[in-house]
Amino acid sequence: DVKVTQSSRYLVKRTGEKVFLECVQDMDHENMFWYRQDPGLGLRLIYFSYDVKMKEKGDIPEGYSVSREKKERFSLILESASTNQTSMYLCASSPPRGSSSGANVLTFGAGSRLTVL
Amino acid sequence: AQSVSQHNHHVILSEAASLELGCNYSYGGTVNLFWYVQYPGQHLQLLLKYFSGDPLVKGIKGFEAEFIKSKFSFNLRKPSVQWSDTAEYFCAVILYNFNKFYFGSGTKLNVKP
Numbered sequence: 001d002v003k004v005t006q007s008s009r010y011l012v013k014r015t016g017e018k019v020f021l022e023c024v025q026d027m028d029h030e031n032m033f034w035y036r037q038d039p040g041l042g043l044r045l046i047y048f049s050y051d052v053k054m055k056e057k058g059d060i061p062e063g064y065s066v067s068r069e070k071k072e073r074f075s076l077i078l079e080s081a082s083t084n085q086t087s088m089y090l091c092a093s094s095p096p097r098g099s100s101s102g103a104n105v106l107t108f109g110a111g112s113r114l115t116v117l
Numbered sequence: 118a119q120s121v122s123q124h125n126h127h128v129i130l131s132e133a134a135s136l137e138l139g140c141n142y143s144y145g146g147t148v149n150l151f152w153y154v155q156y157p158g159q160h161l162q163l164l165l166k167y168f169s170g171d172p173l174v175k176g177i178k179g180f181e182a183e184f185i186k187s188k189f190s191f192n193l194r195k196p197s198v199q200w201s202d203t204a205e206y207f208c209a210v211i212l213y214n215f216n217k218f219y220f221g222s223g224t225k226l227n228v229k230p
Contacts, residue, residue: 042222108161
């Protein structure tokens with residue numbers, strides 16, 4: 001089974017701090033995604049990456065950046081955390097289009113709950 | 118704007134009741150459709166998916182969903198819910214030639230024993 005591992009389950013940071021959220025997947029997936037999950041808003045895409053060093057903005061990229069230096073690792077960075085970034089952050093991965101099985105199926109990590117004070 | 122709508126935000130049912138959760142999307146092209154489920158304290162996981170072929174798809178734990186192209190809908194159903202179905206359910210869509218998924222806002226299902 002694909003595993004998507006998010007390094008931190010719970011974090012508490014102060015306004016203005018730089019925050020790194022790490023995500024690692026172990027099945028050689030090309031595509032990786034960062035979402036934030038808020039009650040009543042569902043999942044909103046922050047950034048995604050379809051290859052090493054490639055990234056594309058999602059629907060709510062403001063205040064975030066990402067890094068994908070290795071295929072298995074996709075990091076989300078909050079350069080200067082703000083209270084409105086308090087949320088659950090979900091990392092996901094999927095195989096590329098055209099894969100024989102599992103194509104277009106997202107596998108999620110357990111989530112990182114970030115609280116910004 | 119492209120969107121996925123889930124009309125029921127919170128549903129409360131008794132065990133053995135039938136379930137139908139609505140999902141509509143606004144894309145005109147070819148789509149792949151999904152339902153994901155998040156049980157309390159657990160990862161989001163795939164419940165079922167539709168790529169092509171028979172519009173009635175079956176998933177895990179007795180769930181099924183029907184794709185009605187003319188209505189842009191992909192409603193989730195289960196004939197008889199159990200307490201263990203208490204969870205949040207998300208509908209998702211991906212456009213055929215793109216990597217970007219769109220999720221609905223989720224429906225919280227609470228099944229009373």
